[in-house]
């Protein structure tokens with residue numbers, strides 16, 4: 001029926017949704033000898049080091065969709081939630097002016113003047129209500145420029161600059177506003193202001209139908225006010241369990257099976273893998289867009305170019321374990337460093353707080369992203385990255401103790417960047433596929449969102465589209 005390329009969380013999810021809908025066998029091809037893609041947890045003397053993602057949000061349609069999937073593969077009792085009252089849910093910080101500053105977490109906080117902001121956040125609302133309407137209609141702009149226009153420079157520099165570093169290791173001055181604020185942007189373009197737009201749209205705008213997804217785990221997450229969650233034993237449990245599940249439901253998973261070419265014929269599509277040809281009616285691609293670009297270049301150079309135009313960044317994550325508890329002055333999720341502060345790290349996650357580790361302190365330092373080459377050159381050594389990370393931990397967190405265990409992960413081309421124009425590019429890619437009647441269905445982080453929830457949902461949509469055809 002369909003061959004699936006890539007054994008990351010999106011390829012496995014595609015196999016899951018497809019196997020629920022069809023009875024024919026499914027083949028999934030993974031280039032490496034491991035399942036899970038960027039989801040990689042390792043056990044180090046009883047401690048879990050995550051080199052990629054570590055937590056998932058339960059909120060929204062996509063969040064509920066992931067919870068439903070987790071429940072249906074029998075992982076409900078392995079979920080470790082972080083509820084609203086937990087320090088990791090309440091305390092998120094940014095490092096500005098040589099200090100760690102807590103971001104507002106309660107509604108009343110918006111009326112207080114909280115450093116590094118020079119005014120209470122409610123001033124940003126007033127700024128939006130009084131800022132002039134944009135005279136020309138914009139198709140897209142950077143999230144930094146949109147937020148600066150509507151809410152002021154400090155919100156753009158400190159809040160948005162650091163948030164974009166945290167989500168995609170990117171530069172808010174390049175990332176499209178539609179990456180996170182598509183609705184706000186549309187409302188502003190239509191009604192002349194964000195808050196004005198929100199009010200008028202709720203009164204007169206057409207309402208999108210929201211997909212209803214129910215389940216016991218979803219109810220539990222709402223009842224207990226989960227903010228984020230991880231899985232017992234590490235996030236790797238999700239792709240591992242999903243892989244076992246799909247293998248039991250007619251999916252054949254091939255390891256060390258990198259696809260090197262895709263050839264479209266009038267009645268079938270052929271994937272070349274390790275010199276052998278595998279024909280099917282359709283292909284679901286969950287591999288990074290720049291890799292797919294190589295596979296289709298010969299027959300479809302224009303499609304290849306569009307796919308290649310989606311750029312990716314390198315990130316280094318440094319896991320550290322200290323043989324001492326409570327080394328952190330303020331417990332919390334961690335802190336981010338906005339690019340305007342110009343330090344060599346993107347932020348630090350306080351893993352021991354998030355995962356309630358007693359007797360030890362666990363941290364993960366995130367580095368690089370949009371600034372990888374500028375800060376570290378093309379090929380930095382692991383030792384250099386570790387030295388920089390330890391120096392930053394010492395300066396910012398005042399931890400001078402040497403970590404007992406460390407792990408340096410250099411993740412090349414790991415996060416796609418939704419630069420200004422991304423949505424138009426994705427539309428062009430989909431139009432090309434449709435106009436040329438290619439039986440190619442896309443999912444994964446390159447297209448409709450970079451988080452775990454986004455890519456799982458993108459697989460569900462790719463399978464839905466395939467079944468429709």
Ligand SMILES: Cc1cc2nc3c(=O)[nH]c(=O)nc-3n(C[C@H](O)[C@H](O)[C@H](O)COP(=O)(O)OP(=O)(O)OC[C@H]3O[C@@H](n4cnc5c(N)ncnc54)[C@H](O)[C@@H]3O)c2cc1C
Nearest residue numbers: 006008009010031037038052053054259444445450451452
């Ligand atoms: C450092 C970091 C931290 C993150 N933190 C979070 C977080 O806390 N929460 C969150 O929600 N998200 C987070 N993310 C994002 C999340 O990890 C990704 O969205 C998700 O893992 C992407 O999954 P994927 O299956 O789409 O792609 P990938 O994980 O890239 O999987 C693609 C797979 O395809 C395989 N492949 C490549 N080429 C071929 C080929 N030619 N033939 C066959 N197979 C091929 C690869 O080997 C890989 O296994 C983070 C990402 C990174 C890098």
